[in-house]
Amino acid sequence: ILNVEQSPQSLHVQEGDSTNFTCSFPSSNFYALHWYRWETAKSPEALFVMTLNGDEKKKGRISATLNTKEGYSYLYIKGSQPEDSATYLCASGMNNNAGNMLTFGGGTRLMVKP
């Protein structure tokens, strides 16, 4: 059973601050690492999917990196805005030749104060 850990659990920052969160996952049978953004009263939306060690992805002010050998991924937000307030979920995919099974971490709840 995969154990995906995210830290911190929650984070309060001021508008304009840059921030980052960590996702740790077991590296055995690794297939893919997903990041999702989950706003209150909505459903999770995909940010990035990464598969290769050293992958870096960027979407606007948000970027992510992946280290599959040591089993971690970082999500960075540059110049946080109030609209970035959400829970950020990571999920690790294990390829067991039977499907694309993702295990989600508990999430990092980000609150950006104006």
Place this chain on the structure above:
Amino acid sequence: DSGVTQTPKHLITATGQRVTLRCSPRSGDLSVYWYQQSLDQGLQFLIQYYNGEERAKGNILERFSAQQFPDLHSELNLSSLELGDSALYFCASSGREPALFFGPGTRLTVL
């Protein structure tokens, strides 16, 4: 709007009852996933179907079952409901790309 639809949005029922949650994936997506989010817990993977066949199974209770129909919609059946089954149930779909597209969820309350 992800393109994934789920019905009903809310469901209130009593212990011991049986309910069916319905999901229609995005147009063209063959994979459907069911996740459960209970209070203070992360998203727990229940089951995945691909083009009508079960592909992966997570921590799904024996009281729960699912299927995917020829038109690719899926149903999650929950029976002998207990208070602890109260949760938000998400359906997600995926196509050629691995990212999941989540539906709006069904909030189940068991009284």
